[in-house]
Each structure stands twice: as structure tokens, then as C-alpha cells.
Amino acid sequence: MPRLLSLSYAARLVGTSRSKLQKHIQDGVITSFEGKINLTELTQLYPQTITEDTIMLDRVEEIIEQACFKARNHIPMPTDKEGLLIRASALAKELTLAKLELGNYAIFTQKIKSKLNKLSETDNPEIKEILHALNDWIQAELPKTSKSNTLLHQLLTQNKKSRPITTHVQILPSGHECLLEGNITLLEAGLNAGLALNYGCSNGNCGNCKAKLISGQIKKSRPSDYCFSETEKTQNYILMCTTTALTDVIIEADEANKIQDIPLQNIIAKVKKLDSANDTVSILNLKTPRTKRLRFLAGQQVKLSINDALSKVLSIASCPCDDMNIQFHITSQDNNPFSKYILEQLKFGDEVTIEGPQGEFILSDDASNTVILIAMDTGFAPIKSLAEHTMTLAHAENVHIHWLTSEKQEHYMRHQCRAWADAFDSFQYFEAGLQHNLNTDKGKEELNTQLSKIIGAYPNIDSCHIYLAGNKHFIEISKGQFNSLSAPRLMYEQVD
Numbered sequence: 001m002p003r004l005l006s007l008s009y010a011a012r013l014v015g016t017s018r019s020k021l022q023k024h025i026q027d028g029v030i031t032s033f034e035g036k037i038n039l040t041e042l043t044q045l046y047p048q049t050i051t052e053d054t055i056m057l058d059r060v061e062e063i064i065e066q067a068c069f070k071a072r073n074h075i076p077m078p079t080d081k082e083g084l085l086i087r088a089s090a091l092a093k094e095l096t097l098a099k100l101e102l103g104n105y106a107i108f109t110q111k112i113k114s115k116l117n118k119l120s121e122t123d124n125p126e127i128k129e130i131l132h133a134l135n136d137w138i139q140a141e142l143p144k145t146s147k148s149n150t151l152l153h154q155l156l157t158q159n160k161k162s163r164p165i166t167t168h169v170q171i172l173p174s175g176h177e178c179l180l181e182g183n184i185t186l187l188e189a190g191l192n193a194g195l196a197l198n199y200g201c202s203n204g205n206c207g208n209c210k211a212k213l214i215s216g217q218i219k220k221s222r223p224s225d226y227c228f229s230e231t232e233k234t235q236n237y238i239l240m241c242t243t244t245a246l247t248d249v250i251i252e253a254d255e256a257n258k259i260q261d262i263p264l265q266n267i268i269a270k271v272k273k274l275d276s277a278n279d280t281v282s283i284l285n286l287k288t289p290r291t292k293r294l295r296f297l298a299g300q301q302v303k304l305s306i307n308d309a310l311s312k313v314l315s316i317a318s319c320p321c322d323d324m325n326i327q328f329h330i331t332s333q334d335n336n337p338f339s340k341y342i343l344e345q346l347k348f349g350d351e352v353t354i355e356g357p358q359g360e361f362i363l364s365d366d367a368s369n370t371v372i373l374i375a376m377d378t379g380f381a382p383i384k385s386l387a388e389h390t391m392t393l394a395h396a397e398n399v400h401i402h403w404l405t406s407e408k409q410e411h412y413m414r415h416q417c418r419a420w421a422d423a424f425d426s427f428q429y430f431e432a433g434l435q436h437n438l439n440t441d442k443g444k445e446e447l448n449t450q451l452s453k454i455i456g457a458y459p460n461i462d463s464c465h466i467y468l469a470g471n472k473h474f475i476e477i478s479k480g481q482f483n484s485l486s487a488p489r490l491m492y493e494q495v496d
């Protein structure tokens with residue numbers, strides 16, 4: 001399988017610009033496949049590239065994996081012999097057809113380009129201009145992939161280990177899609193892909209993950225105690241948490257679309273890790289029991305309490321696709337007794353009660369707009385959750401994070417943000433630090449200047465989805481600047 005590289009990464013690898021590579025694609029010197037280019041063709045054109053040294057490439061793949069937070073079942077377990085045979089024969093058919101289709105598509109595209117080039121040799125300047133415009137349009141449109149092409153691309157370029165054991169799952173009525181690797185369950189496949197499927201115990205007991213099998217072959221992969229009614233049995237109802245797919249399947253299942261679809265939960269989690277990110281911020285990672293995971297939407301908050309005595313509402317900083325590992329950013333500057341206890345006394349294995357989720361700072365379903373995420377200090381926590389979820393879902397065409405810090409604060413996860421920007425063409429990261437505290441006039445003036453710069457950087461800001469999170473002062477000042485915009489989605493989250 002040829003190794004495909006994003007345009008940005010290929011440009012960096014051979015030390016040229018993206019526009020130069022785009023020109024090569026336009027001139028037909030190298031071909032592009034869904035916006036990516038083939039490493040072999042690239043090295044033929046730039047022979048000085050050391051292809052044997054793939055350390056950087058592997059590092060990029062690693063970053064993408066980490067950034068996507070495929071925390072569950074990183075290396076899928078192989079299915080049994082019977083399952084593998086069924087999948088392998090179905091996939092072999094599919095791959096042959098897909099390759100034929102792609103081959104025809106590539107030949108046809110090449111023919112159109114040659115035809116246009118030939119026709120552009122005309123002496124008529126108007127026709128020449130139209131043909132050039134048409135050619136440019138084709139070049140620009142080709143990399144834009146449809147959802148199904150993205151899935152096909154994932155299927156064809158996946159890690160060699162898992163390729164033969166992957167099936168495609170389509171969920172109705174939403175039409176959402178995901179890939180199921182190895183013998184993970186339908187529920188795990190959906191959650192890994194960032195879908196907000198309905199579920200409860202994850203253990204085959206509660207029946208909350210009930211779904212109707214419309215087509216395809218499935219197999220029970222775990223035992224369950226749940227009893228279906230006779231009607232449900234005749235209607236092909238299954239439990240997503242105990243069932244895997246042997247072939248591509250279509251199922252009808254409930255998904256949460258709004259905050260009211262997620263029940264209020266009370267979960268006792270344990271401290272998995274508590275690291276200090278810098279002098280003032282610590283990263284707390286809690287682990288929930290396997291059978292009682294936290295369902296939430298990216299950007300939401302929960303109430304954390306310890307011994308029924310200390311509590312605080314905090315934004316979740318992790319992605320809902322990893323519902324057993326929940327992250328929070330705790331600052332020592334809020335003088336809150338709960339934060340003080342966490343930073344000074346909490347230790348590995350201690351119990352923390354999670355109650356929630358709550359809050360409406362969530363992503364919109366509309367994926368067609370640029371998403372601008374603006375954080376101030378630890379307002380980065382809910383912004384990180386939103387960013388991770390947009391990446392897992394491939395939710396938006398462009399995701400831009402702007403992280404501002406106030407006096408003496410640091411961008412404590414800047415490496416993570418830079419790694420995302422390196423790994424994803426659609427992701428950009430910007431940071432700026434204010435010299436003064438937001439309580440002061442100078443600090444307010446600085447923040448206003450930074451926000452004006454952000455607004456000025458987007459001529460089309462009225463069509464963007466904008467999310468801002470930070471302390472009270474930040475939200476007040478931001479509202480002064482952003483409320484006059486007519487952006488289709490403008491959300492604020494106060495983080496104390």
C-alpha cells in the first residue's frame with residue numbers, strides 16, 4: 001500500500017512549500033489522493049529525501065493516534081476463525097471493487113485534465129480563461145472528500161495489522177458511520193468514533209444500548225443477562241455492548257443529540273494520575289469503573305466531591321470518546337478549599353464522586369463551518385474537550401485554537417496543541433500571553449487588543465462557530481467584542 005502524506009507534512013519533509021506541491025499536482029507531475037500525496041512519487045521528484053529514515057513519519061502517525069484518543073482497544077483483539085473468514089471474504093470483494101472504482105476514477109480525472117489542457121491551447125482568451133478557471137476548480141474540489149470516501153480511505157490506509165478485521169457500521173436514523181476493528185463491540189466502535197450512542201452499564205444488564213439490526217451479520221462477543229421481549233426478538237433487537245459485527249452492518253440506535261438526552265449520573269471514580277503541569281496548574285485524571293462510565297458531551301461540566309465535604313464544579317478536559325478516563329485542570333490560584341485539598345492531599349487510588357454532566361457549552365451538529373476555540377488560562381480545559389471531540393468526529397473542516405494566558409500563566413499544554421497542528425491539516429494553534437492581570441486596566445486593554453486581532457484575522461467570522469472559555473473578566477470583555485457579531489454559534493463558558 002503506498003504511503004500517503006498530507007500536503008503540509010510532505011512539504012516539510014522535502015523542504016518546500018505547500019503551494020509548490022499544489023502546483024506539481026495541478027501540472028500533473030504528482031497525483032493526489034483525497035488531498036494526500038504518495039511518498040514514492042514525492043521521493044522521485046525530490047530524490048534528496050531520505051526515505052529510509054521513516055522515524056519522523058512514524059512519529060507523526062503516533063501523534064495522530066494519540067491526538068485521536070482511541071483509548072479503548074488500541075490494538076484490537078483478533079476475531080475468531082469463523083469471524084475472520086467471513087470478514088476476509090467480504091472485504092476481499094469490497095477491496096477489489098473499491099480499487100477498480102478508484103482506478104477508473106483516477107483515469108477519468110486524468111483524461112479530464114488532459115482534455116482541458118488541450119482545449120486551453122485555444123487562441124480565444126475568454127475561453128482560455130474559463131478553461132483555466134474550470135481546471136483550478138477541479139483541482140480545488142478533488143481533495144474535498146465525501147463522507148463515504150473518507151471511510152473508504154480509512155479502510156484502505158489503516159494499519160496493516162487491523163485492516164483485514166475491520167467492518168463498517170452505519171447507524172440509523174442519523175446516518176452516522178464508524179469502523180469496527182477486531183472483536184470490539186458495536187458500542188465501543190461507536191464511542192471510539194465519538195458518537196453519542198445511548199448506553200448504561202456497558203455490561204449486558206441494563207438494556208439501554210438496545211439497537212435494531214437492519215442488515216449484516218453480527219456475533220455475540222460477551223455474555224449478557226438482559227432478556228428481550230418476544231416482539232424485540234422477532235424484530236432483531238441486539239445489545240450493542242455485547243455484540244460485534246462480522247460483516248458491514250446497518251443498525252437503528254438511539255443517539256444523544258441534546259443535553260437532555262444524557263441522564264444525570266453519580267459515579268465514584270478513582271484517582272488515576274495527578275500531575276503538576278506548571279507552578280499553578282495540575283492535571284487530574286480520574287478513572288471510572290468499567291461498568292459505570294461517564295456519559296457526557298464534549299465541553300460539559302460535572303460536580304466533583306470528596307468525602308461529601310468538599311466539592312467544586314469543573315469543566316471536563318477530555319473527550320467523551322474515552323468515557324472511563326476523565327481529565328480536569330485544577331488551578332491553585334482560585335483559593336478554593338476543594339482545589340487546595342486536591343493539590344495538597346489527594347493521592348493515587350483515592351475516591352472522588354462525579355455528579356453530572358451539566359452545561360450547554362457543547363458543539364453544534366452543523367459541521368460545515370470553521371470552528372474557532374478561544375481559551376483564557378484554564379478555560380483551556382473545556383476547549384481541549386471540544387477540540388479532541390471535533391478531531392475524533394472529523395467534525396469541522398477547520399478547527400483553530402487561540403489560547404491566551406494572563407500575567408505569569410503558561411500555556412501548560414502547548415506541546416499537545418502543537419502536535420495536533422502538526423498532525424492535522426485542518427487544525428491550527430495560536431497562542432499569546434498578556435503581560436498584565438485581567439483585574440487591571442492594562443490587562444483589560446491587552447485582552448481587548450488580542451481579541452480584536454483574532455476577530456480581524458477572520459474576514460468570514462460571521463459564518464464561524466465561536467466558543468470562548470475563561471474566567472469572569474475574560475467572559476465579560478469577550479462579550480463586549482463578540483456579541484455584536486452574527487456568528488451562527490457563539491458560546492461562552494465561565495471557568496472559575
Ligand code: FES
Pocket residue numbers: 199200201202203204205206207208209210226239240241242
Ligand atoms: S449498556 Fe447496559 S446492556 Fe448495554
